[in-house]
Amino acid sequence: MTELHRLADIIEIHQLFAARLRALDMKDWDLYAACHTGDVRGQTYGDHPGAATPDGNAPVYDYVGIPEMIARIRDFIEGPVPLITCHHGHNPEITLLSETEASGIWAMEDRLWWSDGERAETMHGHGHYHEHYRKVDGRWLISFRKLTRLHLERSPGFYDRPRT
Secondary structure, three states: OOHHHHHHHHHHHHHHHHHHHHHHHHOOHHHHHHOEEEEEEEEEEOOOOOOOOOOOOOEEEEEEOHHHHHHHHHHHHOOOOOOEEEEEEEEEEEEEOOOOEEEEEEEEEEEEEEEOOOOEEEEEEEEEEEEEEEEEOOEEEEEEEEEEEEEEEEOOOHHHOOOO
16 A cells, blocks of 8 residues: 555545534434444443443443444434534544554544523533544445543533433
């Protein structure tokens, strides 16, 4: 693999990551699904409802496959009072492992808001996405994601919003 091919692959992974975050914030579930392999796996660690440990060292949830991934995310951010979200990824560290496998770590920041007209609640977090990528039919896709949180600020009623 030439250096030019390596750089092109890294740029494609950057574009993929950016498209996934945009799809998430726009709630474009078709685009979101298209950013992942069919057997995508994921884990989230940190301060979320049902966290196994207060320090966030145990997974809050795991998922396998696109349908389960989309269902979990939609359950969290959509509902009678949906969330407005804004996700950012920074400082990517991409390692090409082969011509069809890569890994990456991204510093992340997310902000989430909801309001039921009477009160407004917010969440603001920082951490890292640890991801694996696989080239399928000539296109890089996300095959694994682990979110670890370093810091999370949230208003007291953030997790109390009405859900479907």
